Amino acid sequence: MAEAASVLDGARYTGFVTVADAGLRGMITLRGDLASDAVAGAVKDAVGLGVPGQRRVHAHGDRAVAWMSPDELLVMVPYADASEVAGKLAQALAGAFATVANVSDARAVFTLSGAAADDALCKLCPVDFAQLGAGEIRRTRAAQVAVALWRSGEGEVTLVCFRSVAEYVFGLLRNAAAPGGELR
Structure with a gap:
């Protein structure tokens, strides 16, 4: 029997925020x-x-x-x-x-960490991140797919999506976090 593995096998991208596959959860x-x-x-x-x-x-x-x-x-x-x-x-x-x-096995989890995590996410999600408090969750969309996200720590947001769209979501997050794309 095959070992369980995260769909993106620990993928990580560092731009003006860090986007990381959070692994199996x-x-x-x-x-x-x-x-x-x-x-x-x-x-x-x-x-x-x-x-x-x-x-x-x-x-x-x-x-x-x-x-x-x-x-x-x-x-x-x-x-x-x-x-x-x-x-x-x-x-x-x-x-x-x-x-x-x-x-x-039907879900994928990502963490975005860094002071400007909201800047990356607000490009993709119709959420008022200024009003999203610690420990508060939103079900929303990231571009074209359903996600849930919450503040999971200081300067950190956790995002959950379906495993079938994980590569697409990682690409969206990577592009939104690319250097030079800061909003402030």
């Missing part, structure tokens, strides 16, 4: 009643984090839970833990109106 989609005790308890037990409010991300170490819609969370864990965590969530929610799917 465990990602689980959980759909259900986010206000229910069952969902809150399952998430807390499986990853040690609470259910975030609207457009928020709760993160601690290598684990995070992101609000994706009124009935959807994206649970992020180390890649090697994704199957086990998905199983725990599914078992805990077996009697509830909820679905759990391990989508780790």
Whole structure:
């Protein structure tokens, strides 16, 4: 059996910001009643984090839970833990109106780091980055494809897209971050 690999195998580009393939990341989609005790308890037990409010991300170490819609969370864990965590969530929610799917191999993750990360992203995404606070997530588009992005640290934005468009998205990000393209 082949080893799991990031679609872009650690690709990295340094322009006025650095764009990097963040590597393999465990990602689980959980759909259900986010206000229910069952969902809150399952998430807390499986990853040690609470259910975030609207457009928020709760993160601690290598684990995070992101609000994706009124009935959807994206649970992020180390890649090697994704199957086990998905199983725990599914078992805990077996009697509830909820679905759990391990989508780790269907997604790609990028980080943009540098003080001008917003400058690169605002060329591609219809987001008011001046209003995007720490731990706040947006589902939007980067040029022609769906993405989710959030401030994951000081001077850092994390972006998730479908694996099938990862090379396209990396090219977009690389071009947007090219030296000479600074906006300020």
